[in-house]
Amino acid sequence: MTDLKSQHPTFPALRRNVTAEVPLSCEADDGSISVIESAEALEPHIAEMEALATASSDSNPLFEARALQAAMAHLRSGGAVRVALVRGAPLAGGERLLIGVFPYQARRFYLGLPLAIWSIWTHVHGFLATPIVRAGYERQALRRFLAHADRAGAPLLRFPMFEVGGAFDAALNDVLAERGLAHVETGRHERAFLKSDLDGEAYLAATMRKKKRKEYNRLWNRLAETGELQFVTHDGGAELSSWVDRFLALERSGWKGKRGTALAERANERAFFERLCSDAREGGKLHCAEILFDGKPIAMLASFLSGGGAYSFKIAYDEDYARYSPGALLMMKAVGAFLGDPRIAWVDSCAVPNHPMIDHIWAERRAIREVNAATAHLLSPLLIFYSAHMTHIAEWAWGYMRTLYHRLRKEVEHG
Numbered sequence: 001m002t003d004l005k006s007q008h009p010t011f012p013a014l015r016r017n018v019t020a021e022v023p024l025s026c027e028a029d030d031g032s033i034s035v036i037e038s039a040e041a042l043e044p045h046i047a048e049m050e051a052l053a054t055a056s057s058d059s060n061p062l063f064e065a066r067a068l069q070a071a072m073a074h075l076r077s078g079g080a081v082r083v084a085l086v087r088g089a090p091l092a093g094g095e096r097l098l099i100g101v102f103p104y105q106a107r108r109f110y111l112g113l114p115l116a117i118w119s120i121w122t123h124v125h126g127f128l129a130t131p132i133v134r135a136g137y138e139r140q141a142l143r144r145f146l147a148h149a150d151r152a153g154a155p156l157l158r159f160p161m162f163e164v165g166g167a168f169d170a171a172l173n174d175v176l177a178e179r180g181l182a183h184v185e186t187g188r189h190e191r192a193f194l195k196s197d198l199d200g201e202a203y204l205a206a207t208m209r210k211k212k213r214k215e216y217n218r219l220w221n222r223l224a225e226t227g228e229l230q231f232v233t234h235d236g237g238a239e240l241s242s243w244v245d246r247f248l249a250l251e252r253s254g255w256k257g258k259r260g261t262a263l264a265e266r267a268n269e270r271a272f273f274e275r276l277c278s279d280a281r282e283g284g285k286l287h288c289a290e291i292l293f294d295g296k297p298i299a300m301l302a303s304f305l306s307g308g309g310a311y312s313f314k315i316a317y318d319e320d321y322a323r324y325s326p327g328a329l330l331m332m333k334a335v336g337a338f339l340g341d342p343r344i345a346w347v348d349s350c351a352v353p354n355h356p357m358i359d360h361i362w363a364e365r366r367a368i369r370e371v372n373a374a375t376a377h378l379l380s381p382l383l384i385f386y387s388a389h390m391t392h393i394a395e396w397a398w399g400y401m402r403t404l405y406h407r408l409r410k411e412v413e414h415g
Helices: 039-054 065-074 138-152 167-178 200-207 210-224 240-253 255-259 267-282 319-324 326-339 380-413
Strands: 019-023 032-036 081-090 096-106 118-120 157-163 183-194 229-234 286-293 296-306 309-317 364-373
Touching: 032 039, 032 138, 039 065, 039 081, 039 096, 065 081, 065 096, 065 267, 081 138, 096 138, 138 167, 157 167, 167 364, 183 326, 183 380, 200 210, 200 326, 210 229, 210 319, 210 326, 229 326, 240 255, 240 267, 240 296, 240 309, 267 286, 267 296, 286 326, 296 326, 309 319, 309 326, 319 326, 364 380
Parallel strands: 118 157
Antiparallel strands: 019 032, 032 081, 081 096, 096 118, 157 364, 183 364, 229 286, 286 296, 296 309
């Protein structure tokens, strides 16, 4: 675990399972920051965090109160995870309005350097890292968080995986510009996104090649000729734990299980998913879709509602039916379900860029970027320059290693 206090003497004295109130020295009359160090210590703040999520400008289901608490309890790695709860000026009654939630982590090394740079937290199942900020208070919340990082001696701030063109993106650009802070975009990609006023059939007709649609319809009809085939959506039902168990078993039965990346392969990741689904079901934010063949699920999708949209978190399918492309069939059927749901205005696929399946079904794209920003630390401008160059080298190296890894895995799996 990274010992931040020993590396940065100005870092606030923090202890496990406590909340440290950190007054902003440069804006002492305007707000304060509470630094939370554990999942348990988040509990007294759950209600105000949930209220903030409903009033936020950008959505991020992973940083909403219960999901963040579940991640901190089960997915912490690479050093301590802290959550900065940013509050505004005292109201008439003296209380301070929560205006931002910034989960962050200081890792001991960054791009080969022994410096504990600060980064908005991402974990193994993270698909978004946009902080939760109250609409209309985005710049104010960012200024306070930047001041907190300056006082703590953070040499660099990383803001990974947030939406291009969103409210947080605009606020970050403005605050960095007004303070004259050096910054660099270290990554940008696009992923499949669904947003349309059409119904499911009309959408697919407008966005997919006719030949491809006919092929998938043929596969559906061929499979339906051999048994009872159904597409269903629900919120997990009364027996949610049974649905989760079936999903985990289905995911583990395929290539993810063979490669050891299925959720059920690790107890902590399984516990995280179970709690995520349970909390979402309780809050009316779980969306389940599946294809049943003779009552047995052969393709399943777990999505979470947030901010007027939905995030497709995990998909699993039975590889015994691979010749029928059950995963693609499920995503095609889900188009109609999502577009017909009055709670859902858009859907983020949360998929990797250039996904071979979903990119050919969902036509819209959501752009995601990451930015490194300088702080008041003396080394910060040099780190911006260094990270701008080393990030590209590291991406090339990781890309090469991933290609080599998957090539070797395929050779092993095929004997």
